[in-house]
Amino acid sequence: GAGVSQTPSNKVTEKGKYVELRCDPISGHTALYWYRQSLGQGPEFLIYFQGTGAADDSGLPNDRFFAVRPEGSVSTLKIQRTERGDSAVYLCASSSATDTQYFGPGTRLTVL
Amino acid sequence: GQQVMQIPQYQHVQEGEDFTTYCNSSTTLSNIQWYKQRPGGHPVFLIQLVKSGEVKKQKRLTFQFGEAKKNSSLHITATQTTDVGTYFCAGPHTGNQFYFGTGTSLTVIP
Numbered sequence: 001g002a003g004v005s006q007t008p009s010n011k012v013t014e015k016g017k018y019v020e021l022r023c024d025p026i027s028g029h030t031a032l033y034w035y036r037q038s039l040g041q042g043p044e045f046l047i048y049f050q051g052t053g054a055a056d057d058s059g060l061p062n063d064r065f066f067a068v069r070p071e072g073s074v075s076t077l078k079i080q081r082t083e084r085g086d087s088a089v090y091l092c093a094s095s096s097a098t099d100t101q102y103f104g105p106g107t108r109l110t111v112l
Numbered sequence: 113g114q115q116v117m118q119i120p121q122y123q124h125v126q127e128g129e130d131f132t133t134y135c136n137s138s139t140t141l142s143n144i145q146w147y148k149q150r151p152g153g154h155p156v157f158l159i160q161l162v163k164s165g166e167v168k169k170q171k172r173l174t175f176q177f178g179e180a181k182k183n184s185s186l187h188i189t190a191t192q193t194t195d196v197g198t199y200f201c202a203g204p205h206t207g208n209q210f211y212f213g214t215g216t217s218l219t220v221i222p
Contacts (some may be wrong), residue, residue, distance in 0.1 A: 031169070033210060035212075041214070041215075042116075042157060042200050042202075042212035042213055042214055042215045043194065043202075043212045045195075045209050045210050045211060046210075048208040048210070050208075055207055055208050056208035059209060080187070091154060091155070093155075098116060099143065099145070099160060099204075100145070100157045100160065101155075101157060101210070102157065103154040103155045103156070104154065105153075105154050106154055
């Protein structure tokens with residue numbers, strides 16, 4: 001497809017479980033961002049990839065959160081020992097050199 | 113840390129009235145971007161401003177970047193129901209981090 005895709009669209013899990021959220025960026029986009037958006041808030045920066053490397057992971061809230069992009073395309077955000085406070089919409093965006101970010105539809109994570 | 117604030121948080125207007133949202137950063141920005149997010153949707157890029165004092169127009173939308181590159185505004189003339197949504201400004205910080213503003217939620221009453 002032409003846009004950024006994210007799977008799953010919805011994820012319900014229990015407190016303490018492990019989850020993986022996937023992002024497929026626009027083909028050819030070297031930059032990839034992960035954000036977290038809570039209801040009524042703006043997107044909160046989590047991590048930025050340039051190619052395969054995490055160029056900036058300063059937004060990850062703690063060491064339960066980790067993200068990879070092994071081949072410089074698809075990225076996976078991994079959350080260990082989920083907590084109720086992790087419930088939010090997780091957004092992925094990709095970008096080329098122009099800085100314009102194209103967002104995916106997001107994954108709505110609910111931790112019960 | 114950097115903060116990007118927007119005012120107002122909410123705005124209700126009658127269809128046909130004008131609307132303005134203001135964005136203020138605690139630090140100087142190399143550029144500023146504006147996004148629109150419809151209810152239940154994801155942010156969609158509107159425009160990027162780079163130069164100090166820059167003004168850009170897109171039909172009924174006028175975007176302005178402040179002289180000090182720390183503030184910006186979005187003005188919509190003669191709002192329509194299709195303008196409903198939350199408008200976010202966003203800017204880069206220390207190279208790779210990207211901070212979004214708190215957003216202004218616009219409701220247009222037909």
